[in-house]
Amino acid sequence: MYAVIFRAELNHPDPDYPQVAAHLRELAISRYGCLDFISTVEENLEIAISYWPGLDNIQAWREDPEHRMAQERGKASWYRSWQVQVVEVVRDYGSGEPRQKEL
Numbered sequence: 001m002y003a004v005i006f007r008a009e010l011n012h013p014d015p016d017y018p019q020v021a022a023h024l025r026e027l028a029i030s031r032y033g034c035l036d037f038i039s040t041v042e043e044n045l046e047i048a049i050s051y052w053p054g055l056d057n058i059q060a061w062r063e064d065p066e067h068r069m070a071q072e073r074g075k076a077s078w079y080r081s082w083q084v085q086v087v088e089v090v091r092d093y094g095s096g097e098p099r100q101k102e103l
Contacts, residue, residue: 001051003086004049004087005048006039006048006049007045008046008080009044009045009081009082010044011080012078024066032052032064033054034057035053036050037050055086
């Protein structure tokens with residue numbers, strides 16, 4: 001399992017930013033196999049973490065036309081700065097329902 005960590009400093013998102021983000025989250029889950037997608041905003045900082053079964057899923061999501069258009073809008077106006085990290089999850093455990101068995 002892999003995680004994509006997106007961190008951004010918000011600039012001035014337009015009013016439809018929350019709807020675009022919600023639509024893209026649903027698209028990642030329904031079309032590209034995203035296992036979970038969580039995000040939060042505090043003041044002008046956003047962090048989103050999505051979980052994926054494989055690198056091929058992440059690559060397909062990265063190349064999605066709607067996602068690409070949102071990336072361009074983000075670079076042009078929504079974000080002052082941003083960073084993406086793709087990491088491999090080597091252990092996943094806790095008190096809740098696991099996304100998959102412990103590795």
